[in-house]
Amino acid sequence: MIAEIGHFALILALAVALIQAVIPLVGASRGNATWMGLAGPASVAQMLLVGIAFAALTHAYMTSDFSVLNVAQNSHTDKPMLYKVTGVWGNHEGSLLLWITILALFGLAVTLFGANLPPGLKARALAVQAMITVGFLLFILLTSNPFERLDPPPMNGSGLNPLLQDPGLAFHPPFLYLGYVGFSMAFSFAIAALIEGKVDAAWARWVRPWTLAAWIFLTLGIALGSWWAYYELGWGGWWYWDPVENASFMPWLAGTALLHSAVVVEKRDSLKSWTILLAIVAFGLSLLGTFLVRSGVITSVHAFATDPARGVFILGLLIFAVGGSFTLYAVRAPSLKTGGLFAPVSREGALLLNNVLMATGAGTVLLGTLYPLFADALDLGKVSVGPPFFNSVFLPLMVPMVLAMAAGPLLSWKRGDLAGVLSRLSVAAVAALAVALATWLWQGGSAGPWWAAGGMALAVWLLGGTIVEWAERIRLFRAPLAESLERMGKLPRSSWGMTITHSGLALLIIGMTASSAWKLESVQTQKLGETITVAGYAFTLTQVEDINGANYLATQGTFKVTKDGQDFAILQPEKRVYRQPPRPTTEAAIVSTILGDVYAVIGDAVPEGGWVTRLYFNPLVPWMWAGCLVMVLGGLMSLSDRRHRIGAPTRARAAVQAAKA
Template structure:
């Protein structure tokens, strides 16, 4: 009965989404206040209905209701409760329902927190959001219904893919979906503004918080996905340039460009056409990622669906919204008034250069991802575009982008002084040279590019701090005054500093973990030892363990440093009987910012095992940098000057005439 309730709630949500997509839009076009007022309550009610539907599916997983086909195919009665819950979206149907839930959530948030938006614009934004919701609700109901019943119901389920039975499934997909779907709000604002004909600094201020929130979730989602693959797949890598990984990177690059472009538009009312286009492209790339994952055109650990019908349906959604959005943009763009004039050497100029590099990088990733698919569709030939291509093209384009990052905040609006900005960055330049020299002393001069990478990382970190030091007049004013200035700085200033410094932290982790990492592949028996990064690793032996829904063989290693045991590591091989699947569970121990990583290969009848041992120096900085970036985003979002909607002017009080 609960499953039917969830299905019925989803149907009602579709009906309400259609109402929300039509009545507020018509009200905005005819200036009918009663129809405009429908938008907010409809968006909130739609979210409640989709939430009820999602809760019904979660309930079916928790109680192991095997009369529901989706539960049979992706769950098992012996599975731990956490994985029963996360298994709700560990499949195509459930993940699409989660997508629709987050889409409805963002619509409800616009209705609840967009009180300062003009009523007409708010109605149009919610109507556009409802167009998207209607399309995906229809997709779920027609091709991906998660509430299909089985009669008779089987006694037991088929279990969830063992790779997905991990805490990463509880964190990575929701974060990534919040980022993907968050871009739909920027898209809705862009389409609404094009329809309304009003695109100005206030519009940029309204759209920036939503873009910032989507960017934060994308940052954390990509980082979590990278770390999940790193420790779960047993291969010791953190980025494979998998097409589905690329599908998340492309909207992140576009959202980063949109954030910087919206700043120029808000401050100088420039780049109007470009900012609106980026808002459309960011969501378009999010939809493209959805198509790649759900259409079956790719074979990847990330993909769920392989039904061509679903692929055609999503392709139609893709064409309607991307094609419709770009067509409306082409029709309206010529009517947008140009913004303010500025010199090439200025903060605006630096941000435009930033946008240029980011969009080219997104285009490179898009080309490398889609080219094999297009080639196969046209000729039948199969090729793979992997790390060599992306490293050859992406990295040389990313380096100049990172070099110019510290200059932007140091330049004035409208007309800047490049020489003065360079002088303010002397500390950053000195820190970069010193870091490269120390690295050469510790690791040698064998890899000059790695030394340059370390220098670039410190250039970014100290450059970000230098901008903050310049704003508080550190060293140019009494210490007490500098502290007063620091205390009075807006949170967005700290947010910008952390975001830029976080990029430097990630770059440092990438350089160290790829250049100075070590890998040993050897066969070991109980009692054997191996030296790794000045530590001794000893295989003590093997033992058998039984998990809730698996059996595992565990290898116990003791790590010795200077003769003293400092850690015990237990990598394992797990056998999931329901799926007849074997997985490798790596063991990871962190020493400072570096990690020792062990994964097992096959175990022979002679009780020998193939072992891969990695030493990953400073590898944790890769994900720590992403967290620092996200914290910077949170600080900026909490700034009282950055609200969802420009503040309405206070009413002017007119004194009553004297009697």
């Protein structure tokens, strides 16, 4: 009965979404306040109904109701409760319901926190958001019903993919979807602005917090996914340019560009058309990622669904949403006022350069991801596009972007003095050159990868430039200390957010460079009592035993690790085989230090005696995870800025207030 209530709630949600998509939009065009006001209550009702459906599916998983086909296919009575709950979104139907729930949640958030929005813009944005919801509700009801019954029900379920029974993958999808779907709100505001024909500083101020929230969630989701791949797959790496990884990375790049572009609209009333386009592209890439993961055109550990009918439906939704948006953009964008002019060397120019490089990078990743699919469809043969392509094409685009990130915030609006900025960055330049030289000498000159010194120097340049910009803001060493401290206390939170986020990116670059350039690994057959040394760490295999987990059997190895003759750690990696479904997984054992990760994996036994083991030292990997968390912290700091909560005054209101003053 509860499953039927959930199904019926989805049908009612579709009816409410249709009303929300039509009536407020018509009301905004006619200036009818009553019709426009319907958008708010409709978004509340929609969230309530979708929430009931999500709660009904969660209840079915928690109680192991195998009369529901979705539960029977993706759960098992022996699963720990955490993975029964996370199994709700560990499959196609359930993850789609999570997507719709987050869509409704963002609409509700605009209703609750958008009191300062102009009624017309708010009504149009909520109507567009409802149109997106209508598309996904039709998708789930027509092709992916999560409440379909199974008669007779089996005694037990098929279980969840063991790779998904992990804390990293348990929380990775919700954060990822909060990012994907969050960009739908920026998209809705962009389409509403095109319909209204008005984009100004107030619009940019209102759209930025929604974009920033989506960016924060997507950053955290990507980091969690990378962290999971690092310790769960047992290969010692954290990124492989997998199509599903690319599917989340592309909207992140477009969203980052959108954030910076919106700043120019807000501060200088420029780049309006470009900002609208980025909002459309960011959400369009989110939809494309959905298509890639759910259509069956790619195969990946974390791809859902192989039903062609579903792929066709989501492709149609993608074409309708993105194609319709681009058509509207082509018609209405030329009428948008261009705003203020600026010189190429200016803060606007630096932000535009950031945008162009980010957009080009996203296009490069898109090309590398889709080209094998096009080649296969056109019968041009099987083509594999992997890390060598992306590393050689994408990374060079990011070098000038990071170089500009240090100088851009120091430039003046409209027209900047590049020579003066470079003079103020001389300390950062000297530090970067010193680090490059030290890195080159430490790795033995050309004995190590030539690009490692450049990567470390780039990170130091960005970190140094960020510190210099912060010091300039508070006049550090140029004013009395008391005055500098007072200025520091009065810095806007958005300024702190930029400083923290850019510093986090510098830490991320350090970790990525070191772990890619100097990772050491040893793969061998190792017997009990045998010692293998990697990067000065001695790994002695002291014990191998079989253990019985909650719903799996495992072979657990015990490594005693010493450094310079001193005990360092005990590592106990596992090779698991789950009972249902019967699939193997690798559980790496990792000890992190400030200098890097000591990493051990145990594999299968060999007939000659011993076990296959893989031992790694991954330098500075913890800096990479720390950098991601610092970036998220910077985003949260910026999001907490009061100006994002109260919106921006319109020019007319500002003029009236100035006249009264």
